[in-house]
Amino acid sequence: MSPRWQGKLNKIDDYRWEIPQSYKPGMNVPGLVYADTNMLEVIRQEQSLEQVANVAFLPGIVGKSLAMPDIHWGYGFPIGGVAATRVEDGVISPGGVGFDINCGTRLLRTNLTLKEIQPLIPALVDALFVQIPSGVGSKGKLKVDNKELDKVMLQGAAWAVERGYGDQHDLEACEESGAMEGADPAKVSPRARERGIPQLGTLGSGNHFLEIQVVDEIFDAAIAKAFGIQGKGQILLHIHTGSRGFGHQVCDDYLKVMNQAVSRYNIRLPDRQLACAPLQSPEGQAYFAAMACAANYAWANRQCITHWVRECFTKVLGKGRSELGLELIYDVAHNIAKIEEHTVDGKRRRLCIHRKGATRAFPAGHPDVPLGYRQVGQPVLIPGDMGRYSFVAVGTTQAMAETFGSTCHGAGRVQSRGEAKRGLRGVDVAKVLAQRGIQVKAMSWAGLAEEASEAYKDVAEVIEITHQAGISYKVCRARPLGVIKG
Template structure:
């Protein structure tokens, strides 16, 4: 390991590594990263066929399945691979922010009431189901068309669509590549929060650091209330990942046997199984956008009930666990690559055609949630990030300990009490859901974002603080 600069470490290529491994972290965060198998997983990531330039680990990196969470890799579109373990089980786990015309004092007066209304309208917790019941044909339409389904049903507007990554739809999606079991798991879950680190959080803008960009994003003043929604493709996405991991292992025994880490099973791009997986992954991604969109619809209705004059506008919606065909400059040439972002956020710089026109001149909004009870941030994509990380940046604080360890150290009741003493209200489906997501179970979000800002892969625009949290 070589310290290349203040917040950058490099593991030079050696042995079976095809490329170096680059880690963006401060000394403090590197100590956290070294506590589990994340670095070993990062090195194994660098051994995969067709990987380009370097493997990357973000400041919030920690051990995952296959890739470390916080792992980014780009694979040559012709000679590379696609790996479910490099994308994750919760396909298109993502974050969106709704800006509001409400102030912090106004909302704090009715904070408990609005949390209760949200809890009634949006179902949370393990195995939670929504109020919507979809027949198979309608679910398949959702999987194939993404947010266009939500617009057709009245859950979304054209403006919502424009402010989603990929416009809320992966056109490669093919519901026929999604198993009946996965569809069964998803049929009753669109518009539900789920469990784990997923949440809906009412936040206040504490500090604006880039006033002109913040204003462009709809953040107009300190004390303004915003709502952050964090969820993914629920049981459907999890099943898609499981199905294709098993299929790749079974149908490609030679590849499976050759792997040092069996969790990194992959399919060579251009093969039938690779194409089937990408189509199924895209369908699960479409489910993720629709899931967050229906919750957005319910959030708007909930706020209207408590604050009749409220106006909630979607700022942006970003994805975490995805692979996408993109064009990036590598060794001085523009090259098509499949960028895997596992627990990492796309962060395109100014001028990129995939950024909504209203933001194109400043760069893509980046939304980085903290752990429950800590700050969250809005950043903006940079040219430097396009060069260094294939336009990627961290996705959150990153776990410091497992959920099992957190449950040993904390109780839900105590965490709720501690947060209440700081003026933060929590409503959850279970005490366990609170204890395993205790703030102490996560890395320092301020440090993670500071590294991103200083390295230049995402510039800080505004700091947000929690008022009330709805947890699974």
Template sequence: MLKERLKKIGPCLWELPKAAKPGMKVPAWLFLSEKLLKNVEEGAVEQVANVAFLPGIYKHSIALPDMHFGYGFPIGGVAALDYENGGLSPGGIGFDINCGVRLLRTNLNAEQIKSKTQELLESIFRNVPSGVGRSGKIRLSTSQLDEVLANGAKWAVENGYGLEKDLNHLEENGKMEQANPEKVSMNAKRRGAPQLGTLGAGNHFLEIQKVDKIFLPEVARVFGIEKEGQVTVMIHSGSRGLGHQVCTDYIKLLESRFRDLLKKLPDRELVYAPSGTKECDDYFSAMSCAANFAFTNRHMIMHWVRESFVKTLGMKLDDMGLDLIYGLCHNIGKIEEHQINGEKIKVYIHRKGATRAFPPGHLEIPEDYRNVGQPVLLPGSMGSASYVLVGSETAKETFYSTAHGAGRVMSRRGALKRFRGEKVKASLAQKGILVRAASWKVIAEEAPSVYKEIDEVAKVTEDSGISKRVVRLLPLGVVKG
């Protein structure tokens, strides 16, 4: 049992030595408190160890405080593989490519919207299509979809969705430059074309929140958060069926092209495209297209949320605010340079259920945030708190990566056996949290207790030095797909 081989080497850091599983090229580091470790599956620890088998891996195979069992990599897993002697593993990025979150701030306070919260949720639910396989409000030709895949959120702005200034507050400015729509299959495009501008289902959500607690007032002010009770809006969605199909297509391709590599891996779900191969370049281009689809998707959702606020509250957008604080990616692969053993080295960074957390001064942070660090968004479960954190220099140990959410402790099947959607909704209403969802089933699947305690995840993230807590947010109303 690998979990028994873990050695505590810091207040919230555990190491699995290379000797724990012959074939590991580096140790595994798990950023967990003892409380979080108790709920970690043995299979997830096994996956962290398996990632350490990948070629060209640097320093450690990393698991963050929200870790749980995934496909190939654990969710909450990070790995940096050498750009020239490593490669890209689709399982290390995930099926919902660029699943991500963005946060908007307003000039409103919770009391101002209290009587209108249900009406806001209904308006948003009508305005933003949600649910499994749900189609969007727009129809794209193949050439238009290719423009989305190539240009990302810039396409949305040029077509009347969102504002130009929003792009400055998005990771990659909302566009992965390496995207090439020719590397995306027609099957993926057919799945994606009708789904642009949709929330999706599962753990995706749209949430109206209020500021509950401010930990770092000076940083919060830089992000535009001034006081407790201030209303914010969080959007969590991804690349829908297109991203899933891109991942599926390339896993199948790599399994057929690199059968010899599979024999050297402890888990075929870790299949990878070796650096320098056409397959590696093609996957990165297709993954970038899916990322651009997701950037555009969230941009359109954000536009319709603003519309709903204007219509429901009868106020001008400029008076309400609804300015984008930041938008970031969760499941993504990047080409980045990191200081490793005193050298600047180019790597393929895999962030699976993990998010970027650059420190103060980093040039990829928007200029207005550069002095304090990158905003990090840590969404909780339906009905629990969410957090805004900020990147720190200590996060270099995780290749400037941090947790992406609470992390599940119960499967959706288990949740359906244990909870009834009607009772979950009623329980949340007693706490003053309103829910509008496509079905009772999704409310049961996403019951708050099927996730880890977000307060513990946020605290461990800070205690580990990965990111610092800035603001705690509480939900007022939730839209689920």
């Protein structure tokens, strides 16, 4: 097996471990890892904690370089990390957002129960698979030109709603109401446009999915009710995708810019993929504006897919929207940089929060939480692997105090894609899932094997740690009935 990470960790309590600032000369702040002893052992099997220490080098970073329990080794930044930098003199880093800008998830609730839907799952999975383009290089059925793409970049989910793909309520139930401010299409390259135009309204490949789920455990009935989840047996629909080739190209374009900026601004970094520029520099401002365009594209993408999901359910079940429900509970980004206000050392500060594989988790009362949820807190959507379950959690004041209002984003890989493929065949994965009542359709069998449960941490263990640490509280659990993979 590969060597363990041998670095020093100071135990703060059962769920918090600190990487001291002295671990590596050049760290501006300490690192903080949310894990229990078992999870820590898994995390130590690779070098992701070294990456947490590397992120602490970023100029202007405040608080701590944070690692969520689902952390795993990424390129440069770890996946499952949060870094906050000062708006006035800190940096912004495209690597701290990732190639899939505003990769995120959204969850819809239905009025359907397991009993009514079970016999129709295969038909629903077939319909979703046909109606929603997925897989490597998939092309969408939307016809947009460059002018229209500008609107997508500026308006996000609202662009789709304007075209009849959803309603006002959908927008209210999105982080940032489905469109970030500060987007400037002039900062997006022609190449990003070329990649973005045909891929709008596609699911993509890799770990992106559509899942029909059933609620099988409620941890907090009152908060679940506030989210429109009435009890066990209720059917939910989970969508996981991002900004597709559009976001990948924006990230790639600006990594080049940042590589130059690093020398210009004399920034010293332990990994080239951490390349960054001062947020206030022309490079930093341009990246932020282009990233916001990609984030808005992703919200539009998830909104279009939502519309087609609703069409499929209406057709297959022969029921109207009001009868079906299929209302949006919430939509969260888990690869994004946002300008937010937080309290650091007793002072209110404007910070650039990089969430790379981490979910915003704002508490009750926060003005950015939709009115309907403001009494209880922001819904946090944590997808697991396709063979087990996903969770809904809620943001907390503890998260606000410690993690810049952030928590985990999923299960986190423990096996490389190759390891997963060698151990399993996609056909077998689908068979085993079918025996357990989970219908799966995928464009690629190999891709399916890569996404098998065995390749992931048990998301229940991840969510237990964030729950015990108090950075998000679990609300309910849902298991998959039907899965579409790219």
